[in-house]
Amino acid sequence: MGSPASPRALCLWALLGLIAYLEPCLADVAQFLKLGDTAFSNSEYTSAIRHYSSAIDLQSTVPLLYTKRAAAYISLRSLSQALRDLNKAVELDAGFVQGYIHRGKLQRQMCAYDAADRDFQRVLEIKPGQKVAEQELERSRAARSKYEAVQRAAAQAEAERAARAAAQGDQAQDDASRAQRGAEQLDRIRPTLDSLYEDSPDCIKAQVLEAQLMFTAEQYENVVAITGRIVKADERQLDALVLRGKAYFYLFDHDMAKRHFGEALKYDPDHQGARKEFNKVKEYDRKRSRAERALEANDYEEAERYFVDALHVDYDHRRGNEGLWLGLCKSRSQLGRHDGAVTACGSVLILQPGHREAKLLLVRTLLAAERFDEANAKAREFLGQHNNDGEFHELAREADRKLKMSKRKDYYKILGVSKDAGDREIKKAYRDLAKKYHPDKVSADEREASEKQFREIAEAYEILSDDEKRHAYDNGHDLEENQGHPGWGGGFPGGFPGGHFSFRFG
Numbered sequence: 001m002g003s004p005a006s007p008r009a010l011c012l013w014a015l016l017g018l019i020a021y022l023e024p025c026l027a028d029v030a031q032f033l034k035l036g037d038t039a040f041s042n043s044e045y046t047s048a049i050r051h052y053s054s055a056i057d058l059q060s061t062v063p064l065l066y067t068k069r070a071a072a073y074i075s076l077r078s079l080s081q082a083l084r085d086l087n088k089a090v091e092l093d094a095g096f097v098q099g100y101i102h103r104g105k106l107q108r109q110m111c112a113y114d115a116a117d118r119d120f121q122r123v124l125e126i127k128p129g130q131k132v133a134e135q136e137l138e139r140s141r142a143a144r145s146k147y148e149a150v151q152r153a154a155a156q157a158e159a160e161r162a163a164r165a166a167a168q169g170d171q172a173q174d175d176a177s178r179a180q181r182g183a184e185q186l187d188r189i190r191p192t193l194d195s196l197y198e199d200s201p202d203c204i205k206a207q208v209l210e211a212q213l214m215f216t217a218e219q220y221e222n223v224v225a226i227t228g229r230i231v232k233a234d235e236r237q238l239d240a241l242v243l244r245g246k247a248y249f250y251l252f253d254h255d256m257a258k259r260h261f262g263e264a265l266k267y268d269p270d271h272q273g274a275r276k277e278f279n280k281v282k283e284y285d286r287k288r289s290r291a292e293r294a295l296e297a298n299d300y301e302e303a304e305r306y307f308v309d310a311l312h313v314d315y316d317h318r319r320g321n322e323g324l325w326l327g328l329c330k331s332r333s334q335l336g337r338h339d340g341a342v343t344a345c346g347s348v349l350i351l352q353p354g355h356r357e358a359k360l361l362l363v364r365t366l367l368a369a370e371r372f373d374e375a376n377a378k379a380r381e382f383l384g385q386h387n388n389d390g391e392f393h394e395l396a397r398e399a400d401r402k403l404k405m406s407k408r409k410d411y412y413k414i415l416g417v418s419k420d421a422g423d424r425e426i427k428k429a430y431r432d433l434a435k436k437y438h439p440d441k442v443s444a445d446e447r448e449a450s451e452k453q454f455r456e457i458a459e460a461y462e463i464l465s466d467d468e469k470r471h472a473y474d475n476g477h478d479l480e481e482n483q484g485h486p487g488w489g490g491g492f493p494g495g496f497p498g499g500h501f502s503f504r505f506g
Contacts, residue, residue: 029059048072063089111203113144143199153189154209157216182217223247238264242273252319284313303331322351338369372406375399401476411460430461
């Protein structure tokens with residue numbers, strides 16, 4: 001047997017064995033690194049990630065491998081994975097300048113400005129005067145200022161919207177100017193927003209602010225589009241989910257609205273905004289359904305109450321409230337509350353200027369309220385918009401006829417009887433008034449006024465005591481055109497021979 005190996009010799013043999021083991025391992029790492037770099041340069045980012053991951057599996061303590069894989073993740077828009085790799089790189093080497101710079105840039109892109117500033121300041125602690133870190137720190141601070149400007153603009157727009165909602169009265173408002181103001185606010189901040197996206201293209205918070213400004217401008221389809229991109233990238237962006245649900249609510253797609261509020265509540269059951277909006281949609285739908293059922297059942301008192309209740313849920317809901325105002329107009333018309341009905345029908349036309357049914361109902365309600373000048377003006381206005389619609393022609397004729405009727409003498413009022421008074425009541429009223437105002441029964445000072453009054457009383461009796469003339473009068477026919485026709489005699493039931501008044505009854 002040979003003598004045993006010395007400890008020194010044993011250590012040498014172990015070291016040689018380790019080198020023999022590590023040499024092919026390091027060669028494999030270099031090979032995977034080369035493959036990853038080639039794939040990255042060819043924009044084959046998924047392949048690059050796979051090769052870099054293989055290298056990391058063999059050698060997990062090299063910071064450079066993590067920064068390379070992070071770059072591939074960024075190219076695939078997998079920013080959270082990229083950030084995780086950059087965190088690992090600086091964890092492995094607290095003095096890894098490039099790791100801090102890459103992570104700071106990514107933080108700035110995502111508008112995590114505090115974290116970005118810390119990374120660039122850390123580089124300047126390691127290498128004072130490092131040019132890239134100084135430039136990036138300045139850029140990060142400039143981007144923060146832009147973000148804060150957008151944030152202020154969104155807050156101001158929302159405050160103005162809330163103030164207008166609080167001042168809303170019991171009538172729909174013309175929202176064209178309000179939407180225009182919102183659009184102007186968005187246009188004013190747009191250059192700042194575009195510049196911000198150059199510095200922070202992956203800033204979700206800025207995208208949400210942009211969507212809020214679009215919401216204030218009532219650009220609901222655009223809100224749905226931009227928040228859709230946000231939640232597609234990260235379905236846990238609860239502010240975007242809630243804002244998207246609110247946009248669907250105002251687009252009158254309540255099922256989609258509730259779905260988005262429900263998604264937000266799934267991730268955070270205590271989310272106050274989502275809970276409030278979800279409950280609002282349910283309340284609105286419940287009250288609207290009650291009002292529509294009451295109207296269908298001809299329970300107009302209940303219908304009016306529920307339509308008003310539903311409107312109070314959200315006066316800004318233009319597409320939904322159009323139907324509520326129309327239902328309220330119908331209910332009030334049936335209840336004889338014509339002035340309130342006119343207001344309700346007018347609100348429909350503010351929200352939807354081309355609403356045919358509301359136009360017809362408004363004119364008819366004005367006629368029922370005996371607001372004949374307004375009814376005639378509206379009937380002519382609407383006829384100009386619907387010249388090929390026979391119903392508008394018929395309504396215009398009716399409004400014109402009733403306007404003329406309103407401007408002639410009211411014989412029923414002169415005699416002090418109702419429009420459904422019978423012959424005996426009309427004759428009695430005539431006799432009583434004729435006795436009271438007969439010129440022979442008054443003093444000389446009162447004679448002229450009495451003569452005028454007596455003539456009107458006699459004229460009213462002549463028309464209302466004759467069935468044919470009364471029928472023509474009630475239907476708005478021009479009585480003067482019928483003078484001289486058979487059955488249309490002239491004179492009064494008494495006459496005024498020689499200027500001396502005489503009358504007889506029966």
